[in-house]
Amino acid sequence: MDEIKRQLTKASKATRQDRYGKWIAFICTFLIGLLVVSIFYLVASKGLATFFRGHISLWDFLTHQDWNPGQVSKNGVPSVGALPMIVGSFSVTVLSAILATPFAISMALFMTEIAPKRGQRFLQPVIELLVGIPSVVYGFVGLTIIVPVIRAIFGGTGFGILAGTLVLFVMVLPTITSMYVDSLRAVPRFYREAALALGATRWQSIYKVVLRASIPGLLTAIIFGMARAFGEALAVQMVIGNASLLPHNLISPASTLTSVLTTGIGNTVMGTLPNNALWSLALILLLMSLGFNLLVRLIGRQGRFTK
Amino acid sequence: MNAKIIDKIATAIISLLVGVVVLILVALIGYILFTGLPHVSWHFLTSPSQAFLSGGGIGDQLFNSFYLLILTLLISFPIALGAGIYLFEYAPKNWVTNTIRVAIEVLSSLPSVVVGLFGFLLFVVEFQLGFSILSGAIALTFFNLPLLTRSIETSLSSVPKLQREAGLALGFSRWQTVLGVIFPEALPGILTAIILSAGRIFGEAAALIYTAGQSAPVLNFANWNPFSPTSPLNFMRPAETLAVHIWKINSEGIMPDASAVSAGASAVLILAVLIFNVSARWLGNRIYRKVTASK
Numbered sequence A: 001m002d003e004i005k006r007q008l009t010k011a012s013k014a015t016r017q018d019r020y021g022k023w024i025a026f027i028c029t030f031l032i033g034l035l036v037v038s039i040f041y042l043v044a045s046k047g048l049a050t051f052f053r054g055h056i057s058l059w060d061f062l063t064h065q066d067w068n069p070g071q072v073s074k075n076g077v078p079s080v081g082a083l084p085m086i087v088g089s090f091s092v093t094v095l096s097a098i099l100a101t102p103f104a105i106s107m108a109l110f111m112t113e114i115a116p117k118r119g120q121r122f123l124q125p126v127i128e129l130l131v132g133i134p135s136v137v138y139g140f141v142g143l144t145i146i147v148p149v150i151r152a153i154f155g156g157t158g159f160g161i162l163a164g165t166l167v168l169f170v171m172v173l174p175t176i177t178s179m180y181v182d183s184l185r186a187v188p189r190f191y192r193e194a195a196l197a198l199g200a201t202r203w204q205s206i207y208k209v210v211l212r213a214s215i216p217g218l219l220t221a222i223i224f225g226m227a228r229a230f231g232e233a234l235a236v237q238m239v240i241g242n243a244s245l246l247p248h249n250l251i252s253p254a255s256t257l258t259s260v261l262t263t264g265i266g267n268t269v270m271g272t273l274p275n276n277a278l279w280s281l282a283l284i285l286l287l288m289s290l291g292f293n294l295l296v297r298l299i300g301r302q303g304r305f306t307k
Numbered sequence B: 001m002n003a004k005i006i007d008k009i010a011t012a013i014i015s016l017l018v019g020v021v022v023l024i025l026v027a028l029i030g031y032i033l034f035t036g037l038p039h040v041s042w043h044f045l046t047s048p049s050q051a052f053l054s055g056g057g058i059g060d061q062l063f064n065s066f067y068l069l070i071l072t073l074l075i076s077f078p079i080a081l082g083a084g085i086y087l088f089e090y091a092p093k094n095w096v097t098n099t100i101r102v103a104i105e106v107l108s109s110l111p112s113v114v115v116g117l118f119g120f121l122l123f124v125v126e127f128q129l130g131f132s133i134l135s136g137a138i139a140l141t142f143f144n145l146p147l148l149t150r151s152i153e154t155s156l157s158s159v160p161k162l163q164r165e166a167g168l169a170l171g172f173s174r175w176q177t178v179l180g181v182i183f184p185e186a187l188p189g190i191l192t193a194i195i196l197s198a199g200r201i202f203g204e205a206a207a208l209i210y211t212a213g214q215s216a217p218v219l220n221f222a223n224w225n226p227f228s229p230t231s232p233l234n235f236m237r238p239a240e241t242l243a244v245h246i247w248k249i250n251s252e253g254i255m256p257d258a259s260a261v262s263a264g265a266s267a268v269l270i271l272a273v274l275i276f277n278v279s280a281r282w283l284g285n286r287i288y289r290k291v292t293a294s295k
Helices: A002-009 A015-052 A057-061 A081-116 A114-131 A136-155 A162-186 A189-197 A202-213 A217-230 A236-240 A258-266 A273-304 B003-039 B042-046 B059-090 B095-109 B110-126 B133-157 B161-169 B176-204 B240-251 B258-292
Strands: A067-072 A078-080
Touching: A015 A057, A015 A078, A015 A273, A015 B059, A015 B095, A015 B176, A057 A081, A057 A189, A057 B176, A067 A273, A078 A273, A078 B003, A081 A114, A081 A162, A081 A258, A081 B003, A081 B161, A114 A236, A114 B003, A114 B176, A114 B258, A136 A162, A136 A236, A136 B003, A136 B176, A136 B258, A162 A217, A162 A236, A162 B003, A189 A258, A189 B258, A202 A217, A202 B003, A202 B240, A217 A273, A217 B095, A217 B110, A217 B240, A236 A258, A236 B240, A258 A273, A258 B110, A273 B095, A273 B110, B003 B258, B042 B059, B059 B095, B059 B133, B059 B258, B095 B133, B110 B133, B133 B176, B161 B176, B176 B240, B176 B258, B240 B258
Parallel strands: none
Antiparallel strands: A067 A078
């Protein structure tokens, strides 16, 4: 009797398998979560050491202009002013996004409104190829074409924010385009039909209806593009000139947070102030990327199409 | 002005901008292939690189790139599959799941250089693995996990609900349904995702500079003992990949033919990524036809 009862009430093989499977799958997911937490924890603990152990005020770090962490400035504080890098990063990011947006809008409109079938077949591979080209290759092409051309036209070395912007422009273009295509597709069909039924031309229906309905999507797309531009390291590092000076024009050598990180981490000793200052830059990068994410969520919450 | 004329002008401007983008792409790829391919030869692809002399190849770097790619996929695919299955099948709708989803999204948008630096801090410095293939593969795994997880979840959830219900109706457990019914149906999508991520991994350099290192010790391709320092299979040796090599010789290379070598290496890199992309589509379609018996 007991034997039968035991056999009837115990979990079947399938159930046990299901439980194990669920646990394994959960552990995998948990690992990813843990990874994110530990990235933030480690980078923050290293990056904050500049301020807590190095006794450098956050305000000085963000606003001072001279970056030379190995040396002590006149007033006895190590010169760790990150302003040149912050300005550099923001200027290449914003400029490339401004430059890329009209192109991205045109690409997306062409694929969804003007020639949906042909445009899609032809431009989808174009976008995929642009995404697929590795960033070092962009950097190499920037170094061998864009920098000499800028040098020939404007003089100077050719390295600088302009070169960085042009390289990033091509890199963020596919990101913005493909995201914007998705949000244009999400605009309900009857919006367009209503506009056309009122006698609007195609451009009128695009400009007055479709574009306006998809503004949140466009903003999200641009922010994603900016996040990519902000975090891009090698392609920018190769063309920006790597001089940690406050850039006074678009063609003077400058630097970004990422470019200083890639060149600097290997040349400083772990645990020293110059090294910690670099980790503070990494922390800024991390926080900015988090900020871009929050912004996208905020916009996304506002701009959903509700049926 | 007449609305129709404005319509024509707007269409023309849009087409013009699209044309410019297409032109940029064509010029870009054309430039890389035309300047690069003449340097690509069997010798170039197989001989080791030179630090000071011209005539160096990219043999070791090419091998390192593929080796690192395979290791990374071996580590990241099981984890991504598990996470994808959990999020698709088991995850309850509560704040824990939500937090994890947000975390994955944040991870996917982190700059790769930060991921690389984290790998450097944790594995190279703390766990003392040194600049090694293993550290590099783990850093690339971090870089690859969020996107791969998301695309696996998308492929799983693009399988029609009926299939799932059919599986459950036959008395399968959820695990059996996922593995036996949904996974095969989603396989083409998953494979495409893997190959596309392979293209990304292959071209990634920022995450590798401080994890897999920037030096390529001489390899002896007759030595297949994984514990010997000159063996190509050794996990613990530093390994400069093709993408890192291009960056390195452009920023601090001193060999006389640096631009020729990097042009050739760029062409190889582009071709590899192109092959990954094309084969992803081809293989996806083919397997879908095989598995589902559709024409």
